[in-house]
Amino acid sequence: MSSMVNLKELERKAWKSFFDDGLWDIYLGLLLALMGISALLDKTSLSKNQVLAVYLGLMLIVMTAFWAAKRFITVPRMGRVKFGAVRQKKEKNVRLILFLSIVVGLAVYWFFEGVNSGKIETGFSLKTFFPLLYAGNMVLVFGLMAYFLDFERLYFIGLMFALPVPIDFWINGNYGIDPGYLVFLFPAILVVGIGLWYLIRFLKAYPPPQENA
Amino acid sequence: MSEKHVLNDLDRLIHEPARLMIMALLYVLDSADFIFLMAQTGMTWGNLSAHMSKLEKAEYIYVVKTFKGKRPHTMLSLTDDGRKAFRTYREQMLELLSDLPE
Numbered sequence: 001m002s003s004m005v006n007l008k009e010l011e012r013k014a015w016k017s018f019f020d021d022g023l024w025d026i027y028l029g030l031l032l033a034l035m036g037i038s039a040l041l042d043k044t045s046l047s048k049n050q051v052l053a054v055y056l057g058l059m060l061i062v063m064t065a066f067w068a069a070k071r072f073i074t075v076p077r078m079g080r081v082k083f084g085a086v087r088q089k090k091e092k093n094v095r096l097i098l099f100l101s102i103v104v105g106l107a108v109y110w111f112f113e114g115v116n117s118g119k120i121e122t123g124f125s126l127k128t129f130f131p132l133l134y135a136g137n138m139v140l141v142f143g144l145m146a147y148f149l150d151f152e153r154l155y156f157i158g159l160m161f162a163l164p165v166p167i168d169f170w171i172n173g174n175y176g177i178d179p180g181y182l183v184f185l186f187p188a189i190l191v192v193g194i195g196l197w198y199l200i201r202f203l204k205a206y207p208p209p210q211e212n213a
Numbered sequence: 214m215s216e217k218h219v220l221n222d223l224d225r226l227i228h229e230p231a232r233l234m235i236m237a238l239l240y241v242l243d244s245a246d247f248i249f250l251m252a253q254t255g256m257t258w259g260n261l262s263a264h265m266s267k268l269e270k271a272e273y274i275y276v277v278k279t280f281k282g283k284r285p286h287t288m289l290s291l292t293d294d295g296r297k298a299f300r301t302y303r304e305q306m307l308e309l310l311s312d313l314p315e
Binding site for chain 1: 237238240241242243244245246247248249250251252253258286288
């Protein structure tokens with residue numbers, strides 16, 4: 001029934017308008033850049049814990065900046081809205097996916113730490129297994145988030161998150177060069193650039209309302 | 214039901230395009246504020262305010278006025294009557310348009 005489709009489209013358009021500000025792209029692009037910075041810091045004299053502390057500190061700054069930008073740039077121009085039960089259920093699914101991906105990520109991290117320290121023995125090549133597992137996890141998590149959030153650019157961002165580690169392993173394995181932070185930096189610049197383009201377009205399309213509404 | 218009868222029964226308060234847009238948006242959303250509706254409908258503050266008053270008077274929408282800091286904040290949602298009226302309007306329009314020849 002055409003009117004059903006139109007009402008659905010109306011709701012979908014309203015929902016998707018919240019991604020028009022490009023802030024999610026910028027936020028995720030900066031998180032990707034942080035992974036590059038972390039790889040860069042690994043090569044300095046800083047200890048693992050110091051690198052982790054710097055990484056978490058920068059992540060907190062990026063998260064705060066994202067929250068502030070949504071609060072002071074998007075909301076005054078776009079307003080506030082509460083979506084219906086179906087959309088709220090989809091949002092819950094995304095939170096569950098993120099939670100599970102963190103649990104899986106931590107389990108994988110501990111597993112590889114165990115392998116690296118010799119506590120766990122494996123019968124397979126870590127250099128093949130790890131990049132595939134990492135890329136698969138990224139594609140799956142971002143793909144599911146893109147699907148449930150109706151946010152198509154997340155498929156591309158997921159790919160940008162998935163590729164750096166396999167590329168790093170491939171270049172290192174075939175040419176003996178360690179590209180390090182560069183494999184994260186290039187996709188990060190691309191994702192942030194796309195986000196900035198959307199943000200500029202958003203600022204032009206949605207000037208702050210003059211009246212007290 | 215004849216086409217004439219359906220046309221006469223149409224809720225003219227909802228039938229006006231700007232109000233139809235507001236009602237349709239609030240039908241698919243739980244609630245939205247004034248700025249969100251302005252952004253989605255492309256209406257000016259005054260225009261939206263005038264339509265909002267008419268819908269509020271008919272008790273089709275529920276308006277909550279609060280303050281976010283020092284700024285007034287207006288949140289709108291459909292009342293049960295408004296939801297029912299929109300559903301009826303939609304059914305009537307579907308019936309009317311589906312009966313039209315190609």
